[in-house]
Amino acid sequence: MILISIINLGEKMENKNFDSFIKSFTTYLKKAGLSNTIQKEAILKVLFEEAGHLNAEEIASIVKKKYKINIGIATVYRNLNFLENSNIVSAIVKDSSNTKSYEISIDGHHDHIICTKCGKVVEFFDEDIEKSQLEIAQSNGFTIESHNMTIYGICQECKGQ
Amino acid sequence: MILISIINLGEKMENKNFDSFIKSFTTYLKKAGLSNTIQKEAILKVLFEEAGHLNAEEIASIVKKKYKINIGIATVYRNLNFLENSNIVSAIVKDSSNTKSYEISIDGHHDHIICTKCGKVVEFFDEDIEKSQLEIAQSNGFTIESHNMTIYGICQECKGQ
């Protein structure tokens, strides 16, 4: 039941601006008996505005600089974990490092191509791959919860050099 | 050039027994100016025989118990990194923990479905997904180096409970 409202929140986020997103978010928190804070909002705003894939340290640093809010790294991790479990943000691991990078799920689900040279991340969504995954999981008796589809390679610019 | 011989080694490994595999491996090391050691062989043998997805600690522990070889965890990591870069072993991350598990690439490339409840790993290979990935990468100007396709879900047995 909680899961349903979480997923709905994720879906409702599409095509909205940040203010209305925060409104839904606060409502969601209240329903769960939790309260919104300036830190939670700042983390989300950074992910919303930077639109990149940021790790916890980067988020903390931007929050401090841009919004002059004192924020502890533990708070960032606590909130990112909460947001990830609520399907509001999603995490990817850029190869070679063991660091998780996060992005807001506002554009709906997509997968990633990452350049192993410059780190550039390109997003894509492929209906066929999604369908194949579902079939594979089903034929193996699995119910899909999530998946991670990341392609690593060299981008055009880096090939040119 | 180094990369080519590495990839060839990976391909040549299919359908061979461990002895001939080690022979190719030693040749590959010699070409690269490196030497084989009892530790390298033991790590590979464990991955070859156990056929599961083992993390560094597990590999070290099995090497010590089964082959009575003293091996330091640093050596295991050093060799696993080398083997991964040489495409001889590949790593997956079982969700929630941040630990890498390794498997030998002897059966050729495949992807994984992991049960988030019991940790069971099922391997699969899907021609259509592979093809789609190639097309997506190309249309974005990328040359694929590798990819990670992991589906997380609940397996039949865990659903039954």
Add this chain to the structure above:
DNA sequence: GTCCGTGCAAAACGTTTGCACGGAG
């Protein structure tokens, strides 16, 4: 004798936890 790979221990890294404080209801 030189060099490379090792074991050990310490360090580094990303992340989580314990605790006391402060602000909201």
Add this chain to the structure above:
DNA sequence: CTCCGTGCAAACGTTTTGCACGGAC
């Protein structure tokens, strides 16, 4: 007054690094 979320610092688990030793050539 209570409770929840926070900052800080310490702890944690995984992985990497520095160093000295020993064996292969």
